Amino acid sequence: MTALLELRNCSKVYKSGFFSPKVTVALDDFSLIIDEANPTITAVVGESGSGKSTLGSLLMGFIGPTTGQVFYRGKDMTRLSGPERWQFRQDVQAIFQDPFAAYNPFYKVDHVLTVPIRKFGLARNKEEAREMMGDALRKVGLRPEEILDRYPHQLSGGQRQRIIVARAMLLKPKIIVADEPVSMVDASLRATILESIYTLHKELGVSVLYITHDLTTAYHVSNQIVVLYKGSVMEGGEVSNVVKQPQHPYTRLLIDSIPWPDVNLQWGKEPVIKDDGSSPTTTNGCKFASRCPHVMPKCREAAPTFFEVNPQQASACYLSESSPALAKSDLQRVLNKA
Amino acid sequence: MSADSTGRSGVASGTKPVLSVKDLCVDYYTDAGRLRACDNVSFSLYPGQRLGLVGESGSGKSTIALALMRMIKPPGRIAGGRVMVGDDDLTAMSDNEMRSARMRLIGMVPQAAMSALNPVIRIRAQIQDVLQVHEPNLTYSQVQARIIEVLEAVELRPEVANLYPHELSGGMKQRVCIAIAVALRPKVIIADEPTSALDVIVQRQVMETIGRIQREMNIAVVLIGHDMGLMAQFVDHLAVMYAGKLAEIGPTPTLFAKPNHPYTHMLISSLPTLGQKGVFRGIPGITPSLLALPTGCYFRTRCPYAMDVCSSEAPAQVAFDGGHVASCHLSSVPGGLTGRVEAERDAEAKLHPASAETGTGDAGPNKTGGFS
Numbered sequence: 002m003t004a005l006l007e008l009r010n011c012s013k014v015y016k017s018g019f020f021s022p023k024v025t026v027a028l029d030d031f032s033l034i035i036d037e038a039n040p041t042i043t044a045v046v047g048e049s050g051s052g053k054s055t056l057g058s059l060l061m062g063f064i065g066p067t068t069g070q071v072f073y074r075g076k077d078m079t080r081l082s083g084p085e086r087w088q089f090r091q092d093v094q095a096i097f098q099d100p101f102a103a104y105n106p107f108y109k110v111d112h113v114l115t116v117p118i119r120k121f122g123l124a125r126n127k128e129e130a131r132e133m134m135g136d137a138l139r140k141v142g143l144r145p146e147e148i149l150d151r152y153p154h155q156l157s158g159g160q161r162q163r164i165i166v167a168r169a170m171l172l173k174p175k176i177i178v179a180d181e182p183v184s185m186v187d188a189s190l191r192a193t194i195l196e197s198i199y200t201l202h203k204e205l206g207v208s209v210l211y212i213t214h215d216l217t218t219a220y221h222v223s224n225q226i227v228v229l230y231k232g233s234v235m236e237g238g239e240v241s242n243v244v245k246q247p248q249h250p251y252t253r254l255l256i257d258s259i260p261w262p263d264v265n266l267q268w269g270k271e272p273v274i275k276d277d278g279s280s281p282t283t284t285n286g287c288k289f290a291s292r293c294p295h296v297m298p299k300c301r302e303a304a305p306t307f308f309e310v311n312p313q314q315a316s317a318c319y320l321s322e323s324s325p326a327l328a329k330s331d332l333q334r335v336l337n338k339a
Numbered sequence: 340m341s342a343d344s345t346g347r348s349g350v351a352s353g354t355k356p357v358l359s360v361k362d363l364c365v366d367y368y369t370d371a372g373r374l375r376a377c378d379n380v381s382f383s384l385y386p387g388q389r390l391g392l393v394g395e396s397g398s399g400k401s402t403i404a405l406a407l408m409r410m411i412k413p414p415g416r417i418a419g420g421r422v423m424v425g426d427d428d429l430t431a432m433s434d435n436e437m438r439s440a441r442m443r444l445i446g447m448v449p450q451a452a453m454s455a456l457n458p459v460i461r462i463r464a465q466i467q468d469v470l471q472v473h474e475p476n477l478t479y480s481q482v483q484a485r486i487i488e489v490l491e492a493v494e495l496r497p498e499v500a501n502l503y504p505h506e507l508s509g510g511m512k513q514r515v516c517i518a519i520a521v522a523l524r525p526k527v528i529i530a531d532e533p534t535s536a537l538d539v540i541v542q543r544q545v546m547e548t549i550g551r552i553q554r555e556m557n558i559a560v561v562l563i564g565h566d567m568g569l570m571a572q573f574v575d576h577l578a579v580m581y582a583g584k585l586a587e588i589g590p591t592p593t594l595f596a597k598p599n600h601p602y603t604h605m606l607i608s609s610l611p612t613l614g615q616k617g618v619f620r621g622i623p624g625i626t627p628s629l630l631a632l633p634t635g636c637y638f639r640t641r642c643p644y645a646m647d648v649c650s651s652e653a654p655a656q657v658a659f660d661g662g663h664v665a666s667c668h669l670s671s672v673p674g675g676l677t678g679r680v681e682a683e684r685d686a687e688a689k690l691h692p693a694s695a696e697t698g699t700g701d702a703g704p705n706k707t708g709g710f711s
Contacts, residue, residue, distance in 0.1 A: 048538040049509065157625055158396060185535075187395045187565045189609040192621030199617075214538035217611040221619060241616065258543040260568035262610040264592045268572035269543050 003075035005037040005175055005208070006060060006093065011069035013055050013232075026282040027055040029232040030069070034333050035060075035176055035208050042202055042209040043336070044219035044240065046255065047229035053212045056229070057180045060210060061095055091121055094169035096198070098181040100161035104153035110161070111149050113168050121172060137167040141197040159190035166197045173205065180212045195222050216255055220244040225336045228252050231280075231288040233304070238314030238335050248316035251289045287318070295320055307331065313338050355425075356383035357559045358407075358445075358527045363420035365399075365406050368413075374629040376402040378583040379420070384527065384559045384576075389550075391570040391591070392563045393606065394580035397626045400563045401450075403580075404531045407561070408447055409437050424526055443473050446520035448530040448549070452512035456504040462515055463500035466490075469522050489518040492555075493548055510541035514548060521552055528553070531563045546573055567606050571595055576662075579603045582627055582637040585656075589663030599657075599665035599676055601642050636668065644669060644679045 011031050016022035029052075035043070045053045058064045059071055062078055071078040073089050081089060097103055104113065114134045117123070124130035135145040141163040153161060162182060169177050179198060183191040199222050201207050213219050219226055219240065226243050228236040228251065236249040247253045253271075260268050271294060279301075280291040286301040287293070293300065297319060307329065308321040315327055315335045327335070365377035376399045384390050392400045405411050407422055409429055422429040424444045432440060449455040457465060466486045470477060477485070487497045493514040504512055513533055520528050530549060534542040550573065553560050562574055570577055571591060578588040579602060587600040598604045605622045624641040627633055633640050639649040648668050657670040669676045 048540050159625070188567065189395055189565070189606055189622045192609055192611075192619035193623075196619055196621070216539075217613070220613060221611050221617055244613065255539060258539040260543070260546075260566065260572040261612065262568040262571045262595070262607055263612070264571050264595050266572075269547070273540060273544050 004034040004072065005074060006035045007072040008033045008056075008059060008066075009070050009072065011059060011066040011071065013052070013059065013064065014067040024283055026232045028052040028059070028066075029282070030329065031056065031232070031234065032069075032330060032333060033227070035210070037175060037208075040175075040202060040206045040208040041225060042199075042211055042223040044211045044213060044223035044226040045229060046213055046216055046219050046226060048214055048255075050231065051229040052232035053214075053229050054180055055232075057095075057178045057210065057212050060176070060178050061093055062089065091172050092175040094172055094174040094177050096162075096165050096169055096177060096179040096182045099185055100158050100165060101153075101185075103165055104161065106153055108152075109149075110151055110153055110156065110164055113164060114171065117168060117172055123171065133171060134167075137171045138164070140170060140200065141167045142193060143167070157190075158186045159194065162186055162194050163197055166194065166201070170201055170205070174207060176208045176210065177201065178210045178212070181214070182211075183218060184213070184215070191218065198222065214255075215259075216244055217259060227336070228255070231282045233288055234307075234317060234332060235289060236314070236316045236318075237307075237332050238310075239338065242311065242314040246314075248310050248314065248321050249289075249318045250293045250295055250320070252316075254292075307335075309335065354385055356423075357386045357388075357425055358561070359383035359421075359423045360403075360407070361421045361423075363403070363406060363422065364418040365402050365411055365415060366418040367415045369630070371630050375418070376415070376583050376629060377406060380580075380583075380585050381420075382578055382585070382588055384561065386526070386559055387554065387557045388576065389553065389560045389562060389574040391574035391577045392561060392580060393565055393567060393570055393577065395565060395622075395626050397582075397629070398580040399583040400580050401531055402583075404447070404529045404561070404563055407527075407529055408441060408445060410441075439473065442469055442520070442525060443523045444525055445527045445529065446523070446525040448513070448516050448520045448528060448533045450532040450535060452509065452516045452533075452536070453504065455516055456512060458504050460503075461500065462490075462502055462504070462507075465515070466500070466519055466522055469519055473523050485522065489522045490515075492521065492552055493518045508541075509537050510545055513537065513545050517545075517549060517552065521556065521558070524556055525558065527559045527561065529561045529563070532565075533562075534569070535564070542569070567610050579606065582632060583629060584637060584666065585664075586638065586667075587663075587665040589659070589665075590661055593661055593663050597677060599659060599663065599670055600638075600667045601644050601669070601676060602638050603665075604676060604680060636666075643683075644676070646672075 009032055011028060013028040015025045015027055045056060047053045059066055065079060073081060115130060118130045118133060124133055138145045138148055143160060143163055183194050186194060195218055198209060202209050211219060211223055223240050226240045227234055230251050235251045236243055243252060247256055257269055257271055274292045274294060277291050280288050285303060287304045290296050290300040300319060305317050305319045307315040307317050307327040308324040309315050309327050310321050310324050315332055361381050363377055363380045364375060367374050367376055380403060392403060394400045406417055411417055417430060427440060427444060463486055466489060467482055470482050470485055486500055490497055490499055495511060495514050534545050537545060574591055577591045577594045579586045581602050587603045594603055595607060608620050609622055611619060622641060627637060627640060635651050636649040636654050639645040646668060654666045654668045656664050656666045658664050
């Protein structure tokens with residue numbers, strides 16, 4: 002069985018400056034397989050600059066990897082034929098962060114729904130198209146009569162984002178790449194949007210790549226999680242394991258920094274160590290070393306491999322050295338168990 | 340109240356409030372009619388205190404921020420009420436007096452740091468600008484010393500002064516904005532969603548900085564936002580806004596332990612915790628349009644506990660112990676909101692005994708939008 006979408010040893014390097022270019026490794030030797038047979042929701046978490054959006058862009062084919070390959074149904078993405086590329090565009094859909102920038106303010110919101118219907122020839126006539134739009138909107142919990150024939154500025158951020166989810170759904174995709182879909186909407190509305198995405202996954206068997214910096218929502222919607230820092234995977238595995246018993250200091254820092262809605266919980270027990278720049282993205286050692294409270298001399302010499310903390314969780318940190326070591330390519334196996 | 344990493348603390352009673360807002364009303368005049376974005380809002384703030392102002396988009400929280408700075412522009416207008424900072428009445432000031440009071444008495448940390456800074460001017464000049472306008476007697480070297488001082492106060496290296504905004508990260512830009520806001524040591528700072536564009540770790544660092552400066556300079560802070568988690572961890576008093584009105588106000592621990600307005604209760608429970616996986620409780624419906632507000636209580640259209648009286652009468656403010664005030668008809672019902680919430684929980688437990696015990700959240704669809 003060939004994977005629907007696969008990243009194989011992908012790296013993306015950005016250079017800035019002409020004479021002595023500053024090299025930034027946005028994604029470092031990353032592999033991921035998204036299977037068609039068993040749809041999953043994979044959360045990719047990390048702070049700004051961790052390479053999570055680069056990963057999303059690679060999967061959607063917006064950018065190509067510097068080294069490594071992206072495969073779609075077993076075929077290298079750069080070698081897709083016209084019809085295959087068309088199929089790819091239908092199979093892989095995106096939900097972006099900003100529900101305000103996703104619309105052309107001069108068009109009514111119907112536009113974002115009618116364009117895919119027309120381009121992909123989903124409906125035979127106008128009534129059918131109207132019907133499809135209505136169905137899609139109802140599925141994400143909107144009332145079509147309140148939404149259609151309106152301009153984007155007349156709708157709330159939450160409504161706009163749900164229309165984008167509806168649009169993604171119209172095309173019956175296999176994969177949805179959701180890049181921070183809820184970070185710009187009110188906390189009280191996040192639940193409804195995540196719920197629509199979750200329903201998509203459950204009812205239509207869509208795989209979702211949920212890119213976020215928020216571990217709480219990642220915990221609630223996803224099955225498996227990958228924690229990225231400066232382009233490298235720090236920890237991965239089944240989501241409850243990783244979030245409830247984080248092994249990597251970076252995952253712990255992320256969880257420790259969440260402001261919990263509970264006045265009895267103390268926010269930020271451990272202080273945040275500032276990045277002094279001694280671990281650039283091109284280092285041989287562990288990239289988190291300069292901010293790690295448990296840093297050891299060997300961390301700066303060679304980056305740790307993955308250690309299998311338990312069958313459903315792997316951490317790239319010498320603190321878990323007592324657990325069996327894993328090859329980098331084995332991370333997918335750990336993720337698949339989730 | 341325990342002091343935590345951000346150094347939240349109580350306040351000595353008997354001191355004079357540094358900011359007092361009385362019956363503040365703000366109207367916007369639109370083609371479709373006049374709408375009241377801020378409706379008879381009153382609260383006061385003591386030196387060194389932190390007040391949180393929460394609500395969804397369109398609840399009027401940013402309008403209050405602008406009104407406190409007297410920066411409401413036409414078609415908006417402060418229609419009534421009073422804003423006092425110490426002994427100065429901001430609403431009675433002339434435009435010129437207000438210009439001098441702004442930043443000196445009351446500073447603001449804006450929401451979008453990237454658009455708040457001028458992209459073609461170095462950071463140094465942007466801080467210098469504030470200092471020179473308000474304190475023209477300072478010499479050049481004094482101004483430079485002050486710039487370095489405020490940058491260090493927000494944990495930035497002095498060299499940052501020579502950079503342009505695009506050379507800074509999001510967190511650093513927000514720190515520069517904080518530096519500008521505190522450059523003149525105002526008595527009050529209004530922070531309008533200062534961390535909404537930042538990720539969790541940077542958010543924590545920026546909030547820690549605001550907390551530390553606030554404590555060191557004994558500034559009162561009004562933190563505006565929609566994240567109840569951040570509020571729980573940062574502010575000592577909380578005001579909940581809905582459709583331009585104050586729904587509830589009181590000390591944060593009290594509001595979290597025993598909210599007396601259903602909206603507060605729903606805001607708190609809408610936040611995901613690490614409890615039941617896959618259970619989200621959003622608030623159904625959307626905020627009503629300020630041009631077509633429901634009769635009686637504005638929240639009744641989304642309130643699960645709405646009664647007959649809610650559609651006919653607007654609830655009055657009811658005061659509870661410890662400066663806790665809520666506007667809800669449930670306050671006059673025996674048991675109040677707590678009684679209703681507990682009754683609902685019991686009913687749910689009876690219907691689905693298994694799920695209530697194991698806490699797997701497989702309670703099936705319910706009207707607050709749980710799913711699994």
